[in-house]
Amino acid sequence: MASRFVYRKTPDFPNRYISPEKLFIYLQTNFSDHIKEVGRSSLEKPIFKMTLGTGPTKILAWSQMHGNESNATHALLDLLESLKNQPEMRENLLSKITLDFILMLNPDGSEKWTRRNALDIDMNRDFLKLSSKEFRLLKDVADNGQYDYALNLHEQRTIFTTDGHHPATLAFLAPSQDHTREITETRKKAMAVISKIYGNLKTELPNQIARYSDEFYPTSTGDNFTKMGIPTILYEGGHFPDDYKREGTRKYYTMALYEGLKAISDLRGSTQNWEVYKEIPENKETHYDVIYRNVKLNTDFECILDVAVQYKEEILDGEDEIIFVPIVVEVGDIGRKKGWKEIDCTGKSFVSEKKFPKLDAEVDFKIE
Numbered sequence: 001m002a003s004r005f006v007y008r009k010t011p012d013f014p015n016r017y018i019s020p021e022k023l024f025i026y027l028q029t030n031f032s033d034h035i036k037e038v039g040r041s042s043l044e045k046p047i048f049k050m051t052l053g054t055g056p057t058k059i060l061a062w063s064q065m066h067g068n069e070s071n072a073t074h075a076l077l078d079l080l081e082s083l084k085n086q087p088e089m090r091e092n093l094l095s096k097i098t099l100d101f102i103l104m105l106n107p108d109g110s111e112k113w114t115r116r117n118a119l120d121i122d123m124n125r126d127f128l129k130l131s132s133k134e135f136r137l138l139k140d141v142a143d144n145g146q147y148d149y150a151l152n153l154h155e156q157r158t159i160f161t162t163d164g165h166h167p168a169t170l171a172f173l174a175p176s177q178d179h180t181r182e183i184t185e186t187r188k189k190a191m192a193v194i195s196k197i198y199g200n201l202k203t204e205l206p207n208q209i210a211r212y213s214d215e216f217y218p219t220s221t222g223d224n225f226t227k228m229g230i231p232t233i234l235y236e237g238g239h240f241p242d243d244y245k246r247e248g249t250r251k252y253y254t255m256a257l258y259e260g261l262k263a264i265s266d267l268r269g270s271t272q273n274w275e276v277y278k279e280i281p282e283n284k285e286t287h288y289d290v291i292y293r294n295v296k297l298n299t300d301f302e303c304i305l306d307v308a309v310q311y312k313e314e315i316l317d318g319e320d321e322i323i324f325v326p327i328v329v330e331v332g333d334i335g336r337k338k339g340w341k342e343i344d345c346t347g348k349s350f351v352s353e354k355k356f357p358k359l360d361a362e363v364d365f366k367i368e
Contacts, residue, residue: 053094061151067109072153096265173212173234175222189231195276196263291339306334
């Protein structure tokens with residue numbers, strides 16, 4: 001019987017925030033034989049590609065295309081830590097694949113904990129214009145690498161669930177290559193990989209694995225890589241109960257990365273059991289972080305409503321971990337949505353210098 005993957009978190013990166021400088025020093029100190037600088041960011045930060053394995057199946061992966069999505073970077077580092085303690089598993093995997101992994105494609109955004117790069121470009125919508133230096137590097141690597149698969153690694157917001165109750169801690173997608181969303185052979189290859197990941201993790205993470213919408217985006221990375229004939233698997237790390245630092249997500253993201261690489265090594269281009277992909281529930285947008293129910297405002301007329309709050313993530317200068325700032329995102333009747341935390345304000349007072357909460361502003365009221 002094959003041994004099970006055992007997760008171990010690397011002690012070198014305990015926080016959700018990863019400093020680009022700290023990552024670069026770590027890579028140069030510990031993996032100098034496996035890394036190569038492939039270019040520089042808009043602000044001249046180095047971008048490294050790590051190459052692992054000697055196998056015939058070639059895979060291209062990248063993390064932090066969006067700078068505030070660090071789970072995929074953690075997943076590779078944790079995977080290396082985990083496999084260090086499982087040498088037979090490591091040898092078996094890396095004898096079958098060659099993985100080129102670009103860590104922190106957007107170091108400028110990663111440093112500031114922003115989605116976009118230093119020029120405010122969303123690299124995941126830059127395939128056609130090639131406006132960003134960073135995406136050009138990725139495109140050049142992909143064009144010249146003769147890759148059999150690609151892994152487009154991201155995170156999604158806390159708003160998504162699998163069924164209206166359980167958070168979509170992981171979500172996957174085999175992207176469409178045109179508006180018809182035809183299930184091509186290239187997509188089937190990606191679906192087969194996702195089906196294996198789902199099959200191996202659904203008991204570990206019951207009711208918390210989703211399928212991302214396959215709406216076609218003409219300028220996006222995964223859709224166009226699929227159009228190029230590269231089976232591309234989109235990973236999305238999402239919410240885990242009571243876990244805004246995403247420690248649980250980090251663990252399961254790492255496990256999913258291993259399972260994806262293992263599936264690719266076993267399938268070798270096969271579309272076996274791709275139909276299982278269609279069994280995965282699609283992401284549903286059902287939740288806010290917090291909902292205050294039945295808030296009675298200090299108005300001249302009776303006004304009772306709901307207030308929805310989402311946490312905005314920020315990094316302060318000189319700090320090594322992000323903070324969570326509560327922002328008002330909706331007011332009124334929010335009965336159609338749920339909150340991961342719900343506070344019933346019936347019979348309580350809305351305490352604020354203002355008569356009502358302001359949309360898109362930081363929460364400045366109390367309920368007493």
